[in-house]
Amino acid sequence: MTPNPGPRPDTEGGAPVGRRLILGMVGAGALGVAAAPALQRVLESFAAKDPTGVSDLLPNGGGFRYYSVAASVPHKSAADYRLTVDGLVDRPAGYTLPELRALPQTRLVRDVQCVTGWRVPATPFQGVRLSRLLDAAGVRPSARAVRLTCFDGTYSESLTLDQARRPDVLVALKMRDKDLAHAHGGPVRLYVAPMYFYKSAKWLSGITVTDHVEPGYWEHRGYDVDAWVGRSNGRGDAPTD
Numbered sequence: 001m002t003p004n005p006g007p008r009p010d011t012e013g014g015a016p017v018g019r020r021l022i023l024g025m026v027g028a029g030a031l032g033v034a035a036a037p038a039l040q041r042v043l044e045s046f047a048a049k050d051p052t053g054v055s056d057l058l059p060n061g062g063g064f065r066y067y068s069v070a071a072s073v074p075h076k077s078a079a080d081y082r083l084t085v086d087g088l089v090d091r092p093a094g095y096t097l098p099e100l101r102a103l104p105q106t107r108l109v110r111d112v113q114c115v116t117g118w119r120v121p122a123t124p125f126q127g128v129r130l131s132r133l134l135d136a137a138g139v140r141p142s143a144r145a146v147r148l149t150c151f152d153g154t155y156s157e158s159l160t161l162d163q164a165r166r167p168d169v170l171v172a173l174k175m176r177d178k179d180l181a182h183a184h185g186g187p188v189r190l191y192v193a194p195m196y197f198y199k200s201a202k203w204l205s206g207i208t209v210t211d212h213v214e215p216g217y218w219e220h221r222g223y224d225v226d227a228w229v230g231r232s233n234g235r236g237d238a239p240t241d
């Protein structure tokens, strides 16, 4: 088993947009930049532990934190969203949102875990198995890995082909039984249930089959490519189609 990498310094929200958003939520922008990190930690620990459910009323409530390494991210609708599948495949493809919605959907309920320590229990995600899109594309024998790219223009992720073919890895269209909101990577994000949440690339736009693992954004910065959360996560109830 790959060693659990454990909690990391909270650098993922380092993009100023994350802090601006949280400050904006409580109307505390006037406190200034110096106070922002400390205030963010207080708000985050409140949101993570909140027994009252009040944080569910916040725009990114319910324990989730908004992360984006890109300063701004375009909005894509059913009219202009495309997911391309290319690389070492026999049949490259481009899927529209209606086409993805028309494919068989898989719903999983697992705990979300970020390496910086926050966790959201029992969160439903739903979408198309990545393995289905890979099978439709016809993966060539020389293929070993998958590279995921995002329409934020910055983030990327990677999986080995074996990881990508797991039944608990989805091209997700819904979270908590609602269409994925833009803040959570909508209209389409990757959802890698058994791994730390950084593997779940938001604003997914490309799936490229490769002959070796190309480390993703955070992996270039020291995170593990194999990001298994632990034995118990992702080994629970069987997925339902």
Ligand SMILES: Nc1nc2c(c(=O)[nH]1)N[C@H]1C(S)=C(S)[C@@H](COP(=O)(O)O)O[C@H]1N2
Residues within 6 Å of the ligand: 012, 064, 065, 066, 067, 068, 069, 070, 113, 114, 115, 150, 152, 155, 156, 183, 184, 185, 197, 198, 199, 200, 201, 202, 203
């Ligand atoms: N495109 C993109 N995807 C991303 C990230 C990001 O910055 N950009 N952050 C990752 C990390 S570290 C986490 S914990 C989750 C956060 O998802 P959320 O914003 O829906 O809570 O998204 C992951 N996917």
Ligand SMILES: [Mo]
Residues within 6 Å of the ligand: 012, 067, 114, 115, 116, 197, 198
């Ligand atoms: Mo994360």
